Amino acid sequence: xxxxxxxxxxxxxxxxxxxxxxxxxxxxxxxxxxxxxxxxxxxxxxxxxxxxxxxxxxxxxxxxxxxxxxxxxxxxxxxxxxxxxxxxxxxxxxxxxxxxxxxxxxxxxxxxxxxxxxxxxxxxxxxxxxxxxxxxxxxxxxxxxxxxxxxxxxxxxxxxxxxxxxxxxxxxxxx
Numbered sequence: 082x083x084x085x086x087x088x089x090x091x092x093x094x095x096x097x098x099x100x101x102x103x104x105x106x107x108x109x110x111x112x113x114x115x116x117x118x119x120x121x122x123x124x125x126x127x128x129x130x131x132x133x134x135x136x137x138x139x140x141x142x143x144x145x146x147x148x149x150x151x152x153x154x155x156x157x158x159x160x161x162x163x164x165x166x167x168x169x170x171x172x173x174x175x176x177x178x179x180x181x182x183x184x185x186x187x188x189x190x191x192x193x194x195x196x197x198x199x200x201x202x203x204x205x206x207x208x209x210x211x212x213x214x215x216x217x218x219x220x221x222x223x224x225x226x227x228x229x230x231x232x233x234x235x236x237x238x239x240x241x242x243x244x245x246x247x248x249x250x251x252x253x254x255x256x
Contacts, residue, residue, distance in 0.1 A: 082201060089207065089214045091235045098214055099197075100204035105227060109134070109220040110202035114168060114191035117177035122191050124166070124199075125224070131251045132220040133165045133244060136205045136213040138235060140171050140179040140190065148215070148238055149179075149188055155245055156187035162252055170194045170212050205231070215239065219247040227251045 085102060087095035103109075109124065109132075116122040124134070135152060137145040149167045156165050165188045169176065176190040193199040193213065200206030205214045217239050219228035228247030232239050 083204070084208060085204070089231065089233055089235055091210075093234075096210070096235075097208040098204055099206040099208050100201040102204045102231075103218070103226055103229060105229060107226045109218065109224050109226050112193070112199040112202050114193055114199055115173050115195060116189075116191060117173045117180065119173055122189075127164045127166070127220070128224055129222050131159075131163045131222060131248055132218075133163060133248050134218040134220060135165070135167045135239070136199070136203065136216045136218075137167055137169045138207070138210070138212040138215065139169055140167070140176060144215070144236055144238055145169065146179075146183065149185055149190070150183060151238075151241055153183075153185045153188045155241070159245070159248060159252075163248055164189070166191055168193055168199055168213060170197070170200075207235075217244050219244065219251055221251045221254075 084097050086097045088098040111125040114122050152165045167190045173192045205216045215232040217230045221227050
C-alpha cells in the first residue's frame with residue numbers, strides 16, 4: 082500500500098497518509114461503510130446525486146463537530162440533488178449519539194472503523210493514528226471526482242465556500 086509521508090500535520094507535527102492520492106477526474110472508489118443503524122452503506126448508493134464526501138478524524142472533536150454542523154446547515158441551501166456524507170472512524174453508536182445531540186439531520190454519518198476501507202481507497206488514512214485526515218471530495222452524478230480538498234493541518238477547517246462552489250458547479254454539470 083502506498084504511503085505518503087508528511088502529507089498532513091497535527092499541531093505542526095507531520096504524519097503519513099495510507100493509500101493513493103485521488104485527483105479531480107478520477108472515479109470515486111466505492112466503499113462499504115457502516116451506517117448508524119449498523120447496516121452496510123455503500124457510496125455507490127449516491128450515484129445520480131452530487132455527493133459532498135467529508136472525511137473527518139472524529140465527530141467528538143471541536144473542529145469536526147463544527148464542520149459537520151456547517152455542512153448540515155448548507156444542505157438546505159443545496160437541495161435534494163446533493164447528498165452530504167461525513168465519514169469518520171467513530172463507532173456507529175457514537176455517530177448516532179452525536180447526530181442526536183447536535184441536531185444534525187441533513188448530513189448522513191458513516192463509519193469506517195471496521196477495516197478502514199474508505200480511508201485506504203481514498204488515500205486519507207492517517208497511519209499513525211488510524212484516523213481519517215480532514216478531506217472533502219465533491220463527486221458528480223456519474224461518480225467522477227470533481228473537487229478535492231485535503232486540509233493540510235488536521236486542526237483547521239476546510240474552505241467551505243470552495244466546497245459549496247464545487248458542488249454547485251457539479252450540479253450544473255461543470256467541472
